[in-house]
Amino acid sequence: MAAHAFQTFGWFFFFFVIILVFSQSLFHVGSTQSVVGSEDFEWMDEKEDDVNMVQTGQTSKRECDLSVGKWIYDQSYPLYDANCPYVSSKVNCQRNGRPDSDYEKWRWKPRGCNIRRFDALDFLAKMRKKRLMLVGDSIMRNQWESLVCLIESVIPPQSKTVYYDGPSMAFQASDFEASIEFSWAPFLVELKVGSSNKRILELDSIEENARYWRGVDILVFDSAHWWTHSAEWSSWDYYMEGKRLFTNLNPMIAYEKGLITWAKWVDLNLDPQRTRVIFRSVSPRHNRQNGLKCYNQKEPLGYFKHPPHLPEQLSILQRVLKMMRFPVHLQDITLMSALRKDGHPSVYAKGVNEEERAHPGEHSLDCSHWCLPGVPDTWNEMLYALI
Numbered sequence: 001m002a003a004h005a006f007q008t009f010g011w012f013f014f015f016f017v018i019i020l021v022f023s024q025s026l027f028h029v030g031s032t033q034s035v036v037g038s039e040d041f042e043w044m045d046e047k048e049d050d051v052n053m054v055q056t057g058q059t060s061k062r063e064c065d066l067s068v069g070k071w072i073y074d075q076s077y078p079l080y081d082a083n084c085p086y087v088s089s090k091v092n093c094q095r096n097g098r099p100d101s102d103y104e105k106w107r108w109k110p111r112g113c114n115i116r117r118f119d120a121l122d123f124l125a126k127m128r129k130k131r132l133m134l135v136g137d138s139i140m141r142n143q144w145e146s147l148v149c150l151i152e153s154v155i156p157p158q159s160k161t162v163y164y165d166g167p168s169m170a171f172q173a174s175d176f177e178a179s180i181e182f183s184w185a186p187f188l189v190e191l192k193v194g195s196s197n198k199r200i201l202e203l204d205s206i207e208e209n210a211r212y213w214r215g216v217d218i219l220v221f222d223s224a225h226w227w228t229h230s231a232e233w234s235s236w237d238y239y240m241e242g243k244r245l246f247t248n249l250n251p252m253i254a255y256e257k258g259l260i261t262w263a264k265w266v267d268l269n270l271d272p273q274r275t276r277v278i279f280r281s282v283s284p285r286h287n288r289q290n291g292l293k294c295y296n297q298k299e300p301l302g303y304f305k306h307p308p309h310l311p312e313q314l315s316i317l318q319r320v321l322k323m324m325r326f327p328v329h330l331q332d333i334t335l336m337s338a339l340r341k342d343g344h345p346s347v348y349a350k351g352v353n354e355e356e357r358a359h360p361g362e363h364s365l366d367c368s369h370w371c372l373p374g375v376p377d378t379w380n381e382m383l384y385a386l387i
Helices: 003-037 038-043 120-126 138-153 251-269 312-323 332-339 354-358 376-387
Strands: 068-074 107-108 132-135 160-165 168-173 178-184 190-193 199-202 218-221 239-241 244-246 278-280 329-332
Touching: 107 376, 120 138, 132 138, 138 168, 138 178, 138 376, 160 218, 251 312, 278 376, 312 329, 332 376
Parallel strands: 132 178, 132 218, 199 239, 218 278, 278 329
Antiparallel strands: 068 107, 160 168, 168 178, 190 199, 239 244
């Protein structure tokens, strides 16, 4: 009798399991169909703290590429006022008369995760007793000004100071013993003046610039735009490698040689246990004549009609970073920023009168730098996630 009862229970348990599995399968199929129907929108609704990590060399509960996503209009932006005293006049587009301000209100939403909103006090806590230095050209200074503006409002006036030392400048928050610095080195390697005032770009010399980088806790590098200057905009007359002078060297070959010099210096001189190194990818320009000029652009592109042409500097940078022993993090901002042709100063790099506004094609347009507040604030939110 007991055996019969046990057998009956066994059959009942078997059918129960079959029904349970079948019902779960139906539920799974239904939810899969729902996801397929809304895959372009589902990732926009995730919670803010789902994933906070970024692009290379770090892990979290889920991998996420911060460089892939969409710009979302967000009324809670910008994160600071355009009257921030550290914004250079040429990127203070509101002060220079730009009539629209929506370019300040776009937030970057990575696909599959979120970038945590910039928290100035938390950032400064992370920076306590540390130095962070941005190294590069005027666009890197653009980013430095953004970063200083993101934090300066939470610091009492008597506790913040800017110091200048040759090609470097430092914003210091004394209460946190923190220093946010910028060091001018658009080529990373050295540009010197030789005989007859000829400018020589020394592809294998770097120490004159690198002496400013020693002892820094977090280094963020950028070098791209100055290598492509030509004709009257060129910053050099000759390249030099060893004792050899070059006048017609391909600029991208020169760029790779310069990056290799930088990479060797990092490998030989920095300790990854003490120093974080990040290399920010090339900031895109929108100054071509084929409709991508940045004047009177009011909102981001939603997508690219054709796969965009990536700057050759980016592929060279990726190749050099793979050769290094030191773990350098590549912060890829190129494609996400390429969607923001609305974010440049255009004619508003200076005060604009009615005649200049009516005939912009006859005047200089800055489609390389970025209005502040604006796109570099997002680069710094990504940087905040990295550190």
